[in-house]
Amino acid sequence: MGVRTLIPEEEHILGGNRACPGCGAVIALRTVTKALGSDFIVVIPASCATIISGKFPATPYNFPVLNMPFETAGAAASGVVAALEVMEKDDITVVSWAGDGGTADIGLQALSGAAERGTNFIYICYDNEAYMNTGNQRSSATPFGALTTTTPTGKVEIKKDLPGIMAAHNIPYIATACSAFPEDLFQKVKKAKTIKGTRYIHVLSPCPTGWRVDSSLSIAVGRKAVSTGMWILYELESGQLKLTGKSKYLIDPAKREPIEEYLKLQGRFAHISDEEIELLQKIREAKWSKILSCTE
Amino acid sequence: MATANTSSKKKKGNKYVIPINVPTEGEAGETGTWRSQRPVLTPEKCIGCFNCWLFCSEVAIKKTNPIEIDLTYCKGCGICATECPVKAIKMVREEDEEKEEE
């Protein structure tokens, strides 16, 4: 422990904003914007971030933001990038900041199109694992077994592997991150900034409201997601996969904390049965196998 | 900077061509009124690790040594108290704090 010098002090998100107390997404965005520094434009499709962008005429965001319809994050970023190129201003970083709904579901086509075109932007998905802005309906990024308003007895499908889908697009940089590990996220955004082409970062953003977690445990639950191995931190750069942060030390399954440590913090898993926990363990093993098969 | 927000309004209709939000502290109002518990610091215990500063979404923590807490926008989420490695911050219920002040 010591003085935190890596992350700069300049704030890009002002206090007194509309986010829920303990919102993992806003905490992540604070880190992301600090890593972006200056000269960036953010495209925000319909999501929690839209509401946090404020009621007219005020916003807590101290950077230019373009609000766009729900499914257009990838396409809109392509438009901004193209315009900046013709205006000879292509040193400005274009970032899409989209939720899991706008990325994995309704926005998947536009994201895929943007990635396939090699659009020069950073797409960051803040994943609170449901359509939280409309009150916690399931998305394809909702994990197996989770309670949402549209999966009242627990989701039966497995969480969609977005980074895996992006890997199939052969883009130069893909990373996973978590609100609970800001230095890791900071370094990934900083690295992404130096790379040309489509860069994709998937940030697990705990939502105390939707996950039914006490707001004071918002960061702790994110940390547990990683320490139990349910969420793996890695970077995939030009086909080379590298584990980062805590995940580096969890290659040995014995080192991963029991899944119950993660589940018991969250009301959305309160009902979960032993069979479902077993299934979650299998899902976890499968995820790790897949990741480890990509590493050297 | 040419935003329509800065011009005066005409009687019929308005001069705001499109809605544009300008960076403003306290956009959602005094979010300090949201909380039901507040962070209370024991300054001597603070070791300057800045976990609390790092995780505060309202910029309520000032990165000084020891840290200072500005309660204007603090929503009382409690993350600072949880993340403090030396338990220098305690969450106290608003009613209790008021009672103490009396």
Add this chain to the structure above:
Amino acid sequence: MPSEGYKNGERRGRGKGGRVMSQEIIATGNSAAALAAKMAKVQVISAYPITPQTSIVETLSEWIERNAYPIKARYVRVESEHSALAVVTAASATGVRTFTATSSHGLALMHEVLHWVGGSRLPIVMAVVNRALGPPWNIWADHTDSLSQRNTGWIQFYADNNQEVFDTVIQAYHVCEDPEVLLPAMICLDAFILSHTVMPLSVPSQEAIDAFLPPYKPEHAYLDPNRPAVLYPMVFPESDLGYPGYMDFQYARQRAMEIARRRIDEVDKEFEKHFGRSHGGMIQPYKCEDAKTLILTMGTLASESAVVVDNLREQGYKVGNVKVRVFRPFPNEELRNIAKNKQTLLIIDRNISFGNEGALFTEVKGALYNLRQRPEIFGFVAGLGGRDVTQIQIEKLVKNAVIATEKGETQENFEWVGLR
């Protein structure tokens, strides 16, 4: 259509004393649209192919990729029309002039974003090749696609010849980018009848067009790290501190449409000064001054009707033709002025709003409702899905309508023409 007349294949719109250097070529409506976009120095284009719009995007892509383009430009190849319009919207919001094109189902797919663009007050110009919507699948001329979008807040022009397609794209940027207007515009051209039919085209020089059309310099919507601000946030029914609420922004759009009405006429006149030809502004009347009967149409039906007017005049009928060039904003005043002393109006719609009538019929009746003396108004639906509408058919409709008016038998005043 010029007021002088259009006869015997004589090329229209050469005008008096066109001072401008121009090149005389032949071109399809699609080529004309693409050429106009290029000469308007559009900088970001994004479109998705759909018959019969495809050659517009192929042509533009060809020019940009082969550096045969007057200015730095980007063509973004998207994976759907919804994304195409989203790309163009974001590029326009960043601060550059943009263009796109679509038709039928593509336009329908864009629907959400059409509303978004209307509300975002971005001067995007789009060529819409009017094609029927399925099912059944049909690729031919029909106006239901663009008329289905008449509530989205886009200015709508309907062209009846390729020269007009070219000229209107240029005029549209001028109208739309006016700081008092700031609305998007569609230029609609009939599938195959214009899009793929070769007609004479007089192309002004780039210098002449630059003199007419200044560059786009937005003061409202642009993205710049030097201006940290959120564009298009949430606006409540009532805002705080005396700021406008949602409804007030919508009213501003309506006012912009009212101003657009005037600007469209002004720009058309300005265009005539520069290039020697006019397309009538909001409406283009033909031999209406002494007419007792008028035919009102949009798109290429107007050309057809002009021929009918000439034929019937030779037979002694006092008939005239009105091309409704602009459907949004709707030419209420212009139609009231031209129709107020007429006896009979025939309105031929190449579209249908199921459960009621064709759009032009309904809206013209609305415009004329408060006239003391109203003409007898007959509405027809014809030419859906590209079915031919012939001079002979239209002549018959006019003659029958005139008789019905004289006899006072005007109850049955809406019918579908040319059914099998």
